[in-house]
Amino acid sequence: MKTTRQIKREAKRLFRFCLVNGLLDEARTRQVVQRIIDAKRRGGLALLSDFQRLVKLDSARHTAKVESAMPLPDDLRVSVQTGLARTYGLGIHASFAQNPELIGGMRIKVGSDVYDGSVRARLAELEKNF
Amino acid sequence: MTDLLQEIEVQIAGAKAATAKQNVGVIREIGDGVARIEGLADAMLNEMIDLGHGITGLALNLDETEVGVIILGDYTQLHEEDEVRATGRLLQVPVGKGLLGRVVNTLGEPLDGKGPIKSDVTYPVEKIAPGIIRRSPVRQPVQTGIMAIDAMIPIGRGQRELIIGDRSTGKTTICTDTIINQARLNKAAEAAEDKEYRPLYCIYVAIGQKQSSIAQIIAVLEKTNAMPYTIVLASPASDSAANQYLAPFAGAAMGEWFMDHGMDALIIYDDLSKHAVAYRQISLVLKRPSGREAYPGDVFYLHSRLLERAARVGEKYGNGSLTALPIIETKAGDVSAYIPTNVISITDGQIYLETDLFYQGVRPAISVGLSVSRVGSAAQVKAMKQVAGQLKGDLAQFRELAAFAQFGSELDPKTQAQIDRGKRIIELFKQPQHSPIPTEVQIAMIGAVQQGYMDDVPVDRVKDFQAGLTEFLTTRKIELLRRIAREKALSEALTAELKAAADQFRQTWK
Numbered sequence: 001m002k003t004t005r006q007i008k009r010e011a012k013r014l015f016r017f018c019l020v021n022g023l024l025d026e027a028r029t030r031q032v033v034q035r036i037i038d039a040k041r042r043g044g045l046a047l048l049s050d051f052q053r054l055v056k057l058d059s060a061r062h063t064a065k066v067e068s069a070m071p072l073p074d075d076l077r078v079s080v081q082t083g084l085a086r087t088y089g090l091g092i093h094a095s096f097a098q099n100p101e102l103i104g105g106m107r108i109k110v111g112s113d114v115y116d117g118s119v120r121a122r123l124a125e126l127e128k129n130f
Numbered sequence: 131m132t133d134l135l136q137e138i139e140v141q142i143a144g145a146k147a148a149t150a151k152q153n154v155g156v157i158r159e160i161g162d163g164v165a166r167i168e169g170l171a172d173a174m175l176n177e178m179i180d181l182g183h184g185i186t187g188l189a190l191n192l193d194e195t196e197v198g199v200i201i202l203g204d205y206t207q208l209h210e211e212d213e214v215r216a217t218g219r220l221l222q223v224p225v226g227k228g229l230l231g232r233v234v235n236t237l238g239e240p241l242d243g244k245g246p247i248k249s250d251v252t253y254p255v256e257k258i259a260p261g262i263i264r265r266s267p268v269r270q271p272v273q274t275g276i277m278a279i280d281a282m283i284p285i286g287r288g289q290r291e292l293i294i295g296d297r298s299t300g301k302t303t304i305c306t307d308t309i310i311n312q313a314r315l316n317k318a319a320e321a322a323e324d325k326e327y328r329p330l331y332c333i334y335v336a337i338g339q340k341q342s343s344i345a346q347i348i349a350v351l352e353k354t355n356a357m358p359y360t361i362v363l364a365s366p367a368s369d370s371a372a373n374q375y376l377a378p379f380a381g382a383a384m385g386e387w388f389m390d391h392g393m394d395a396l397i398i399y400d401d402l403s404k405h406a407v408a409y410r411q412i413s414l415v416l417k418r419p420s421g422r423e424a425y426p427g428d429v430f431y432l433h434s435r436l437l438e439r440a441a442r443v444g445e446k447y448g449n450g451s452l453t454a455l456p457i458i459e460t461k462a463g464d465v466s467a468y469i470p471t472n473v474i475s476i477t478d479g480q481i482y483l484e485t486d487l488f489y490q491g492v493r494p495a496i497s498v499g500l501s502v503s504r505v506g507s508a509a510q511v512k513a514m515k516q517v518a519g520q521l522k523g524d525l526a527q528f529r530e531l532a533a534f535a536q537f538g539s540e541l542d543p544k545t546q547a548q549i550d551r552g553k554r555i556i557e558l559f560k561q562p563q564h565s566p567i568p569t570e571v572q573i574a575m576i577g578a579v580q581q582g583y584m585d586d587v588p589v590d591r592v593k594d595f596q597a598g599l600t601e602f603l604t605t606r607k608i609e610l611l612r613r614i615a616r617e618k619a620l621s622e623a624l625t626a627e628l629k630a631a632a633d634q635f636r637q638t639w640k
Contacts, residue, residue, distance in 0.1 A: 057195055112169035117149035
């Protein structure tokens with residue numbers, strides 16, 4: 001029976017197989033998932049769970065969540081997208097959302113990096129300094 | 131009002147700084163004082179993590195996809211999916227003279243209800259020990275006030291001397307008596323305006339102890355007026371394992387401030403056995419591989435990096451020192467167990483306390499044969515070296531002969547004399563707790579016993595003789611004691627005077 005460590009190692013191996021030029025290949029990912037389900041072997045669910053987690057983390061690293069208090073005009077969106085591509089590479093995909101709680105400004109989250117230029121964040125910083 | 135407005139303007143200007151990149155993560159799992167956080171890609175080892183709700187954590191495990199963080203605070207307020215941030219800073223504690231007389235926790239927060247700690251400076255809890263070039267040899271003594279230690283196992287400023295023994299053998303008492311004696315010496319030097327005397331400040335770190343025991347120790351220190359020169363860092367058994375793990379390092383940071391500023395400090399770790407247990411708990415919850423007795427593989431490094439921070443630094447670097455007295459509790463006198471052997475190999479000597487001696491009435495229950503100070507007489511005043519130099523050898527001979535004498539055979543006069551002398555020395559070294567003896571009085575007593583002044587005193591009256599001679603010297607020969615304290619060496623004239631005083635007392639004593 002495979003141990004947790006062995007399953008984790010195998011999930012990592014399968015994940016690396018799905019990378020093409022450093023980016024996750026969707027077709028290969030679907031293929032791997034289908035093969036694991038079809039194999040129906042013991043530990044398959046745990047393997048799928050670990051694999052899913054690795055895919056989720058990779059997706060988070062290559063997805064930029066851009067929140068703004070007001071809807072952003074198209075030229076600004078393009079500018080943000082260009083800036084992100086320059087910093088994180090061409091594989092980055094930006095999603096834009098509106099969040100009135102920010103009051104003003106923008107908050108960009110890419111993986112575990114956060115650039116928070118919102119008014120809410122600055123007020124919180126001011127409150128902390130006082 | 132103008133100052134207030136200016137201050138507000140400066141703070142608003144500071145808040146207008148350009149947007150900086152923050153490193154965030156999400157709590158994936160939390161339990162047993164440890165949180166597993168997904169994200170925090172740029173987290174560094176020992177970095178402080180802001181967990182929200184005013185709680186911080188320390189990043190200890192840096193895995194590929196997650197970070198293991200120990201929580202320094204109330205972990206019941208944290209939940210899965212909470213967002214956390216890396217602060218980019220190492221854990222720091224307040225340091226400085228403002229902590230003297232205070233009781234604080236691992237993070238330097240006050241526990242004594244006497245208001246906030248007055249401190250402008252913070253030091254990192256984890257710091258690299260002074261290098262080889264910065265150090266200088268240990269030459270100045272730490273006068274513990276305990277005759278058996280000052281005479282035979284002398285401790286120097288900058289040394290690490292382990293105090294090891296079973297439960298209830300007097301380990302903590304040795305440390306509290308040392309603190310009380312330092313306070314006495316500090317106060318006497320202040321009163322006499324002695325500019326040459328270097329005060330020794332004490333830090334007592336309580337790790338994993340009962341709160342009642344810590345309260346008792348604080349009460350003793352307050353009663354003997356030792357608190358103004360002491361910092362008590364308390365991490366009791368009810369504290370989390372993370373706080374107990376960090377407590378000695380926080381104490382070492384406080385001691386290093388004194389060392390870096392050209393002063394001398396003494397730190398007591400009571401005790402490192404519980405510290406190792408707390409570290410084992412954290413390591414097991416972090417799923418680090420376990421080794422012998424389930425301790426993690428780096429338990430030696432845990433104590434070596436802590437104890438290496440105690441040192442004497444050279445003149446060029448301030449001439450300060452940090453002396454460490456770690457305590458280890460053994461089980462059934464087994465000094466060959468894992469943690470005791472680790473710490474014995476790190477320290478510059480050990481004071482071994484035996485349960486058998488304790489119950490025989492020999493208190494402090496120091497085993498002279500198994501105790502050693504690797505610094506030795508380099509850390510003794512010359513006068514003490516002159517009178518106590520042969521003591522260890524005499525006692526070693528006594529122990530051999532005493533075993534031989536048990537067979538009841540007739541002994542030659544010389545052997546009998548050695549046995550009688552040995553019994554009197556052991557009786558002389560018995561000392562009540564919280565009663566440190568000044569060095570000059572110790573020198574006089576040891577000189578008296580070595581010169582044979584107690585040879586015809588019955589063993590059960592040796593303590594009476596000692597008390598009588600002490601009173602005689604402190605009331606009628608106080609100038610003689612002052613000269614011994616000042617000159618620190620026994621010249622022929624001083625020795626003659628001491629003998630004359632002992633003769634004078636001997637004639638009147640019954």
